[in-house]
Each structure stands twice: as C-alpha cells, then as structure tokens.
Amino acid sequence: MSFNSYKEDEEVIKTGKMRTLLRMLSYLLAYKKELTLVLFIIAFCIIVSLINPLLIEEAIDNYISAGNGQGLFRLVVFALILNLLMIGGIKLRMYIMAKVCNSILLTIRQELYSHIQTLDLQFFDSRPTGKILARIIGDINSLKEVLNNFVTTLIPDFATVVAVAVIMFVKNPPLAAASLCSLPVMAVCVWLIQFYSHKKWQDFRRKSSNLNAFIHEDMSGMRIIQSFTAEEETRRTFDELLYAHQKSFVKAVRLVDGMGSIIDLSWGAGIAALYFTGIKILGVEAVSIGTFLAFGSYIGMFWNPIMNLSNFYNQIITNIAAAERVFEIMDTPAGITDDAFVTQIPPIRGEVAFSHVSFSYDQNTKVLNDVSFRIKPGETIALVGPTGAGKTTIVNLISRFYDVQDGIVSIDGRDVKAVSIESLRSQMGIMTQDNFLFTGTIKENIRYGKLDATDEEIIEATKAVHAHDFISKLEKGYDTLLSERGGGLSAGQKQLLAFARTMVSKPSILILDEATSSIDTQTELLIQEGIDALLKGRTSFVIAHRLSTIQKADRIFVIDKGGIVEEGTAAQLIAKKGAYYKLHTAQMAEAY
Numbered sequence: 001m002s003f004n005s006y007k008e009d010e011e012v013i014k015t016g017k018m019r020t021l022l023r024m025l026s027y028l029l030a031y032k033k034e035l036t037l038v039l040f041i042i043a044f045c046i047i048v049s050l051i052n053p054l055l056i057e058e059a060i061d062n063y064i065s066a067g068n069g070q071g072l073f074r075l076v077v078f079a080l081i082l083n084l085l086m087i088g089g090i091k092l093r094m095y096i097m098a099k100v101c102n103s104i105l106l107t108i109r110q111e112l113y114s115h116i117q118t119l120d121l122q123f124f125d126s127r128p129t130g131k132i133l134a135r136i137i138g139d140i141n142s143l144k145e146v147l148n149n150f151v152t153t154l155i156p157d158f159a160t161v162v163a164v165a166v167i168m169f170v171k172n173p174p175l176a177a178a179s180l181c182s183l184p185v186m187a188v189c190v191w192l193i194q195f196y197s198h199k200k201w202q203d204f205r206r207k208s209s210n211l212n213a214f215i216h217e218d219m220s221g222m223r224i225i226q227s228f229t230a231e232e233e234t235r236r237t238f239d240e241l242l243y244a245h246q247k248s249f250v251k252a253v254r255l256v257d258g259m260g261s262i263i264d265l266s267w268g269a270g271i272a273a274l275y276f277t278g279i280k281i282l283g284v285e286a287v288s289i290g291t292f293l294a295f296g297s298y299i300g301m302f303w304n305p306i307m308n309l310s311n312f313y314n315q316i317i318t319n320i321a322a323a324e325r326v327f328e329i330m331d332t333p334a335g336i337t338d339d340a341f342v343t344q345i346p347p348i349r350g351e352v353a354f355s356h357v358s359f360s361y362d363q364n365t366k367v368l369n370d371v372s373f374r375i376k377p378g379e380t381i382a383l384v385g386p387t388g389a390g391k392t393t394i395v396n397l398i399s400r401f402y403d404v405q406d407g408i409v410s411i412d413g414r415d416v417k418a419v420s421i422e423s424l425r426s427q428m429g430i431m432t433q434d435n436f437l438f439t440g441t442i443k444e445n446i447r448y449g450k451l452d453a454t455d456e457e458i459i460e461a462t463k464a465v466h467a468h469d470f471i472s473k474l475e476k477g478y479d480t481l482l483s484e485r486g487g488g489l490s491a492g493q494k495q496l497l498a499f500a501r502t503m504v505s506k507p508s509i510l511i512l513d514e515a516t517s518s519i520d521t522q523t524e525l526l527i528q529e530g531i532d533a534l535l536k537g538r539t540s541f542v543i544a545h546r547l548s549t550i551q552k553a554d555r556i557f558v559i560d561k562g563g564i565v566e567e568g569t570a571a572q573l574i575a576k577k578g579a580y581y582k583l584h585t586a587q588m589a590e591a592y
C-alpha cells in the first residue's frame with residue numbers, strides 16, 4: 001500500500017472535465033421550482049436591459065429631435081418602472097441562489113462525509129487527515145461559485161449574447177458583422193488558455209492539500225515539536241510548502257489573467273470595426289445617430305456578458321480540479337462492506353475462532369501466516385510478542401477492519417464476512433492506546449459508547465470502572481466540559497473515562513490494545529479494578545507490552561513470525577522457558 005504524505009502531490013484519477021461539470025450541475029435538478037423562478041426573473045431582466053437601448057434610440061430619434069416633451073415623459077416613467085422591477089428581481093434572484101447553493105454544498109458535504117465513514121482503514125492509513133479535511137472543507141467551498149454562476153451567469157449571459165447578436169443582425173447586418181468580427185479569434189485564444197490552465201489549477205489544489213496536511217500534522221504534534229525544539233525545522237518545511245503553494249497559484253493565474261486582456265482587445269477591435277464600417281464603408285448618411293448609439297450600447301451588452309462568460313469559464317477551469325477531488329473520494333469504493341446476503345449477528349456469546357488465516361496489508365508481505373485458534377466465550381486472551389509481530393493485526397481482523405486473504409475468522413461459528421458490520425462492531429468494545437475524547441462534557445463522552453444510555457447507566461458504568469469518584473470531585477462533575485482530546489485531564493483520568501465509555505456499551509467482545517500503555521504502573525494499579533470490571537464476563541483480548549498487566553489472563557498467546565509461537569497460562573509459559581520466559585525475564589531485569 002502506498003502512503004501519500006504532505007511531501008508528495010496526490011494523484012487524482014482523471015474523469016474528464018465535462019463529466020465532472022455535469023455531475024456537479026446535476027445537484028441543481030433538486031431545486032427545479034426555485035430555479036424556474038430565478039430563470040423567469042433573469043429572462044425579465046434580460047428583456048428590460050435589451051429594451052433600454054431601444055428606448056434611448058426611440059427617445060432621441062422620435063421624441064427629443066421632434067420636441068415631444070409629453071411623449072418623452074411617458075417614455076421615461078415607463079423606463080423607470082421597468083428598471084425598478086429589474087433591480088427588485090436581481091435582489092430576489094441573488095437571495096434564492098444563495099439559498100440553493102448553500103443547500104447543495106450541504107448535501108455534497110453530507111454525502112462526502114457519509115461516504116468517508118464507510119471507507120476502510122486502508123483509506124485512512126494511506127493519506128494524511130489534513131488532505132481529507134482539505135477536500136471536505138476547501139474543495140467543496142470552491143464549488144459554490146460555479147453552481148451559482150451557472151444559473152446567474154451562464155444561462156442569462158449566453159441568452160443575452162444570442163439575443164443581442166440577433167437584434168444587431170436584424171437591425172443592421174453589416175454593422176453587426178463588423179462589431180463581432182473579432183469573436184472567432186477570441187474564442188480560439190480562450191480555449192487555448194483553458195487547456196493549459198486546467199493542469200496548473202490541478203497542481204495548485206494539490207499544493208493546497210499538501211499545505212493543509214502539513215498544518216494538521218504540525219498542530220497535532222505541537223507538543224512533540226516543542227519538546228524536541230524542532231520549531232525551526234518545521235517552520236522551514238512550512239515555508240517550503242507555502243512557497244510551492246504560492247508558486248503554483250501564480251503559475252495558474254498568470255495564464256488566466258491573459259483572458260481578460262484578450263477579451264478587452266477583441267471588444268476594442270469590435271468598436272473600431274463598427275465605426276470604421278459605419279462611417280467609412282456605409283457612409284454617415286446611411287446610419288442614424290440613434291442607430292450608432294444603440295449599436296454602441298449593444299456592443300457593450302454583447303462583450304460584457306462575453307467577459308462574464310469567460311470569467312465563468314475561468315472559474316470552471318479553476319474549480320473543476322476541486323470538484324474532481326471531491327468526486328474522486330465519493331467514488332472510492334468502500335473496501336470492507338456488507339455483502340448482499342449478510343445477516344444480523346444475534347447477541348454474541350463470545351466464541352472467536354481463526355481457521356488457517358493468512359493476511360497481508362500490501363498483498364506482498366505476509367503479516368499472519370496460516371494462524372488458527374479457538375477462544376471460548378468469556379475467556380481473557382493476552383497477546384504478547386515483539387513489536388510489529390502482528391498482535392494488533394489479529395484484533396483488527398476480529399473486528400473486521402480488514403478482510404483476511406485466506407482462511408476464516410468466525411464469531412460464534414459465523415464467518416465475520418457473513419454478518420453485518422454494524423451488528424458485529426456494535427457488540428464489540430475496542431480500546432486503544434489513543435483514548436480519543438471529543439469536545440463535549442464528560443457525560444457526552446461516556447454516552448458515545450451507547451447513544452441512548454440513561455444517566456443511571458452512565459453512573460453505573462463509571463462506578464464499575466472506578467471513575468465515578470474523580471468525576472464527582474470535579475467542580476461541574478459529569479457536566480465538566482472537555483477540550484479537544486480531553487485536555488485538562490490526566491492520562492489516568494482520560495483512561496478511566498475511556499473505560500467507562502466502553503463499559504457503558506456493554507460489549508460482548510472486548511479488545512484492549514495497549515490500552516494502559518500511556519499510564520504509569522502506579523496509575524495502572526489504581527485502575528486495575530476498573531480493568532477487571534471491564535473484563536469480567538466477556539471474551540477479551542488484551543495486548544500489552546507490560547507483562548505484569550496480563551498475569552490474570554486465561555491464556556497468553558505469544559505472537560511472532562506471522563503466527564502463535566507459544567500458548568498457555570503465565571505459569572505454564574514461564575515453566576516452559578521459551579519465548580515468553582525470555583520476554584518475562586528481560587522485563588524483570590529492567591524493573592530491578
């Protein structure tokens with residue numbers, strides 16, 4: 001499995017710009033009513049803005065030159081009402097679109113988040129959290145403008161451009177042709193720019209993602225950075241990433257900035273051609289002042305939306321890279337999923353068996369090789385062995401965080417692949433070294449183990465693991481607010497809360513993976529009763545480097561070289577004088 005870090009750019013699977021754009025726009029279909037109203041308002045505004053130059057032409061050619069004051073007054077009042085309605089319409093349109101776009105972003109974010117939750121650990125193992133965050137937050141935000149401008153710019157501006165061109169050709173074909181003569185050259189230039197700038201924007205997104213990943217990692221590890229006085233080193237890395245990010249941005253906008261100049265030039269060329277054709281070719285007598293003025297307005301009305309359209313095009317090119325990244329995650333298949341035929345596993349008794357199980361993370365190096373064992377309900381099994389031997393891997397296969405390549409993992413005689421993941425994991429309690437606590441009160445953190453737990457159940461759990469006393473002594477007791485990762489509590493207290501959280505879920509199978517390794521031996525002794533309460537009456541797997549913590553285990557498995565090399569009670573294994581005995585004597589020697 002390849003791991004992508006902040007040092008490397010992510011590879012995004014190419015899907016095609018048009019496909020990505022259509023997929024993004026498909027979210028608009030859920031808002032047909034709102035969009036119909038917006039399009040109606042837009043059509044009205046276009047009609048008003050198209051009529052305006054005609055009103056000016058009418059006022060100059062028929063009323064001002066004829067000295068018809070009354071007619072001019074009526075025309076001005078009519079124009080005023082139309083334009084006020086247009087302003088009101090624009091405001092309403094902006095409000096509706098803001099609401100629609102925000103709802104779509106919410107939907108996309110929910111879809112992405114729900115999908116990410118279904119992805120297996122392999123997905124999270126292979127990329128930094130900061131890069132996932134970049135997609136959920138930054139990349140999705142970038143889609144907002146595209147969605148908004150599709151409705152408010154693309155549709156009306158395209159309609160305006162077509163309508164203005166038609167009116168111009170109907171009114172005076174030679175002047176119209178002259179005014180728009182530079183259009184084809186402009187179109188070719190804009191296409192060339194987008195072709196090259198898409199790649200630059202993709203690069204910019206990747207650099208943003210690298211920066212995000214680094215910042216996230218840096219903040220999470222701030223304590224280590226400060227304790228190793230590595231601030232200078234991390235600042236240098238940050239600067240490098242920041243510089244790469246800025247450079248990629250400059251490269252991308254440099255190309256895009258050229259677009260405005262090309263349109264300005266084409267616009268100017270159109271005006272020059274209009275006057276040249278009108279004055280030199282057709283002759284001043286052939287074209288009235290009103291027509292010239294009207295054409296002057298129409299040219300503005302033609303090139304302005306063209307400028308908007310090119311900006312929108314630019315925006316699509318800029319943000320399509322973000323959309324590609326969002327959809328790529330949505331299309332990442334969940335590796336560990338329920339098959340169509342799975343059933344709910346009934347209340348688990350706790351018999352766990354491995355039958356000729358082999359497993360590798362990367363399909364090449366076997367971590368487990370032909371492992372078989374059977375655990376009786378209620379047994380406590382300790383897994384010991386050298387670092388990297390495969391202890392965590394064994395428990396990860398029991399809770400089906402990964403699927404075995406060969407053999408069968410079964411619980412109560414059922415293959416874990418044949419039962420629903422939800423029904424399986426909801427009956428398991430998994431505690432690792434990282435007792436992650438969320439921002440919220442102590443009560444909320446414990447309730448995470450069983451969302452509908454009553455206050456009585458929570459207190460029962462905290463009493464069982466001996467956490468109730470210290471919680472009661474806190475000023476706000478169970479309502480004490482914890483900051484991110486449980487800041488404000490000692491390691492032992494966090495541990496007790498994590499025990500209580502697991503206890504309240506009343507798991508049938510319990511996994512303690514180095515759950516007490518972050519606390520000192522003294523604290524461990526204090527919470528031993530809590531641990532004993534947790535283990536009581538349920539099948540448990542305890543992984544611990546500190547052998548003193550697993551003395552009461554019913555059986556100890558010594559894991560090494562891809563399998564179980566020794567098995568028995570602590571006393572039996574010491575008497576055997578094998579691998580466990582060596583580990584045990586080494587630790588005893590360290591202790592004295």
Ligand SMILES: Nc1ncnc2c1ncn2[C@@H]1O[C@H](COP(=O)(O)OP(=O)(O)OP(=O)(O)O)[C@@H](O)[C@H]1O
Binds near residue numbers: 001386387391
């Ligand atoms: N997500 C992963 N992707 C790839 N390889 C992994 C992954 N997790 C573990 N490994 C590798 O699998 C082997 C077994 O790892 P495992 O975590 O099961 O060992 P362990 O016995 O629990 O080690 P420790 O006592 O240090 O926690 C190691 O060589 C490790 O490098």
